[in-house]
Amino acid sequence: MSTQHAAEQDITVLGKITSAFGVKGWVKVYSFTDPMASIFDYPNWLVNIDGQWRTVKVREGKPQGKGLVAALEGVNDRDAALALSQVEIAVPTADLPELEEDEHYWFQLQGLKVFHTDGQLLGQVKELFDSGGGNQVMVISSTTDSIDSRQRMVPFVGAIVLEVDLEQGQIQVDWDPDF
Template sequence: MSHQAADQELTILGKVTTAFGIKGWVKVYSYTDPMTNILDYPNWLLNIGGEWKTFRVKDSQVHSKGLAVALDGINDRDAALALSQVEIAVPTSELPELEDDEYYWFQLQGLKVVNTHGEWLGQVKELLDSGGGNQVMVINACEGSIDRQQRLIPYAETIVLKVDTEQGEILVDWEADF
């Protein structure tokens, strides 16, 4: 997801889920792959009450079910609990440059999906990692789509023929009745 804060575009990288322990650490659910890539950014923007506030990552630990992170200024369990379900973002300008035919997932969300027959299948709601390095686009019906059906379409080179972010469209080799 992409948001504006103080005249800069932001990208959501994860969220704080709840407190971790009694010393102000928080549990973090990372949208990055691998999950530890969120730790590459030393300063996070947290959306608290609709306002983005900057926090420096002091320390972190990897656990089997996710990450535990210590943030500057969050020193007790109550302060950590107050951050529950808060989104974590960084300025989009800080993300690594991609190759020409590569995209961040947030760039694909909201694009309309059209098949080779010119049928509008819907709009990308989200992308899922189905394991083994396979990604799947969740396509929701929307105004103008051929039906009201939700579709799961693999994000694979043989299926996704063209992504045009300027036109807001993805061309797929996928039949409407699959």
Template sequence: MAGQHVDQDITILGKVTTAFGIKGWVKVYSYTDPMTNILQYPVWLLKVNGQWKEYKLRDSRPQGKGLAAALEGINDRDQALALSQVEIGIPTSDLPELEEDEHYWFQLVGLKVMNTEGQLLGQVKELFDSGGGNQVVVVKGCEGSIDKQQRLIPFVDAIVLEVDLEGGEIQVDWDADF
């Protein structure tokens, strides 16, 4: 397993949920959209016992609402079960280059959210897809925010006015009373 990997250089794309069958296949829950995008990466990093280890993707296929994958060196059910609930990552440098106004969700987590009135609403805790292609940002109160209220803010152009990754801030057209 070549190369040392540290958490800051890794982007999590999904996780192994459990074993699939008896030949070492694993069930995979993908965070990518579409979920099959995780299969575009021929080498996965799995965090086993606190250490990132490289595994080559040998084969894969859709399975129910998820995916099943065969990894090099994982040849039986016991080895596959040992990977249950293990995160799947790739080196962040392997991610495709985005357009100027595009962002990966992981880049937004932790950013401060300010409204047009200059009020700090909180920090981005997470993002999720609410269905139909609608993304929602979960904002939690933080030190200096106007309250400790959790807010769910639609991540759409009409509301999200600016994302400043370098400044660590998102500006939104969102009333504090919403």
């Protein structure tokens, strides 16, 4: 593994190593990508060990049961694999595929302020999740200047999400504030 200076580049977390798998140094991987095996599209990962991003080469990766497992260069036994438990996996953001004009990565939406079409601030995007069947949902948490202290779950669909402005850090929605 080689040391990488994260401050020198923009990185995106794609998942984490959860634990060891077997005795030959394989690790279990939890992927945030969709589909989850897309994490293996990146032959080199940045792993965060003791606050330092280090580059590690993926020798092999494959589905295992309902999850994923990987063999990493330099990780050859169970103890070395266990030492990586709960370590984040990232790649340089520049390595991510370019999206169409109206598409966004979830990490880009987290933290954006969400406004109703009438200008009321509903809150800030805390997280997004897939509710099944390809339906994405924004979890919107209240802020000190939002209209109330409620948490909202708003579907991320074109009929409701009217505009995403990454430069302004906001999303405009047509969503009844009483929901």
